[in-house]
Amino acid sequence: MNNSDLYEYTLRLGDTALILGQRLSEWCGHGPVLEQDIALTNIALDQIGQARQFLQYAAELKGGDTTEDSLAYHRDAHQFRNLLLVEQDNGHWGDTLARQFFFDTYNYFLFERLMKSSDERISSIAQKAMKEITYHAQWSAEWIIRLGDGTEESHDKIQKSINDIWMWTGEMLEADELDLRMHEAGIGVDLTEVTALWNDKVDEILKLATLEKPESAQHQRGGKRGVHSEKLGYVLAEMQHIPKSYPNSKW
Amino acid sequence: MFSEEEIRGFLQDVTDPEIPVLTILDMGVVRRIHWEGEALHIDITPTYTGCPAMDVIANDIVKRLKAEGVDEVFVKEVLSPAWTTDWLSEDGRRKLEEYGIAPPVDESADKRALFGAQPTVRCPQCKSENTSRISQFGSTACKALYQCNDCKEPFDYFKCL
Numbered sequence: 001m002n003n004s005d006l007y008e009y010t011l012r013l014g015d016t017a018l019i020l021g022q023r024l025s026e027w028c029g030h031g032p033v034l035e036q037d038i039a040l041t042n043i044a045l046d047q048i049g050q051a052r053q054f055l056q057y058a059a060e061l062k063g064g065d066t067t068e069d070s071l072a073y074h075r076d077a078h079q080f081r082n083l084l085l086v087e088q089d090n091g092h093w094g095d096t097l098a099r100q101f102f103f104d105t106y107n108y109f110l111f112e113r114l115m116k117s118s119d120e121r122i123s124s125i126a127q128k129a130m131k132e133i134t135y136h137a138q139w140s141a142e143w144i145i146r147l148g149d150g151t152e153e154s155h156d157k158i159q160k161s162i163n164d165i166w167m168w169t170g171e172m173l174e175a176d177e178l179d180l181r182m183h184e185a186g187i188g189v190d191l192t193e194v195t196a197l198w199n200d201k202v203d204e205i206l207k208l209a210t211l212e213k214p215e216s217a218q219h220q221r222g223g224k225r226g227v228h229s230e231k232l233g234y235v236l237a238e239m240q241h242i243p244k245s246y247p248n249s250k251w
Numbered sequence: 252m253f254s255e256e257e258i259r260g261f262l263q264d265v266t267d268p269e270i271p272v273l274t275i276l277d278m279g280v281v282r283r284i285h286w287e288g289e290a291l292h293i294d295i296t297p298t299y300t301g302c303p304a305m306d307v308i309a310n311d312i313v314k315r316l317k318a319e320g321v322d323e324v325f326v327k328e329v330l331s332p333a334w335t336t337d338w339l340s341e342d343g344r345r346k347l348e349e350y351g352i353a354p355p356v357d358e359s360a361d362k363r364a365l366f367g368a369q370p371t372v373r374c375p376q377c378k379s380e381n382t383s384r385i386s387q388f389g390s391t392a393c394k395a396l397y398q399c400n401d402c403k404e405p406f407d408y409f410k411c412l
Binding site: 038046047131132 | 297299300301302303331332334385387388389390392396410412
């Protein structure tokens, strides 16, 4: 396995966790009720914790002056390798939950496999994170059922959220060349396996929620290789503005 | 040079910044203590990946040991094997309940996957087992929010990992 492949792969895992954590942090103080505001910020914190572990590893692989902070704060959008799904707008509560449900379910099956990665560092991060991810996946699935099987209004709104976010879900389930090489090396996972499990779980939950799974549509892709939607620039502008305004400042 | 037992004795004074009744030894976050020449190395492990208390704990360890004249202390964070609530000491569980936080009830990591029965959590105030979960997520990453249906008090539950 060459080092630059491993670096790219670690960046994907770290950037996806970081951007979702940043997006969810935007909800802080804006949740519909206190308990759910706290739930989202808890999940955001877990995502940022996981991002730190992966970005620390990526920084070590890169070597030189690279640190987790320089990776997070001093790269531009085209250098980020996160999935397009996680950079999409929070929208309303249902939009955030639809994004979260599709992501958490994927993340659950992904990390279950990464726990067995032949790369010791990735496997130990996954073992640690798996426990947290289990709670996230439970929580977002419960919300999909509550909203879908709730009132007529909540049903219609969450169905629309699911339809709207659908085009961003294909990328995470589709293996590109790097994914295939990493799987072959025993470091990454078999995404066809993850896709099958993801589909089963999504079908099960949507059925309980009396919701329809969208017909397959054209899916957007590009995030894994740095081609992003315009949303990411706004996320980065907010996330990076302090370290860019005051370079080298410390707490 | 202090023995490992003596070092552990000093670390009894270092408490979790978010749950000050628990020492870091009660929590089970101290993984390994060893000397390399004059340098003391201590491995600690986070309860949650993003636990913001880890930096504070590392600083507190260094400060406590400097007070004993140990100048070279290196605290390292290790992830594997992952921390589990099983590592909370018996003493720690008792102290948690006295403090008003229900200790984790499952024996080991929560393997209920995406769905499953909720554990029976005892109210730390009136000891009733007639309680219900308000939220899976509480005031810190490691806690969930419960309410007692008998005495009506809300309380934190240290959830299983």
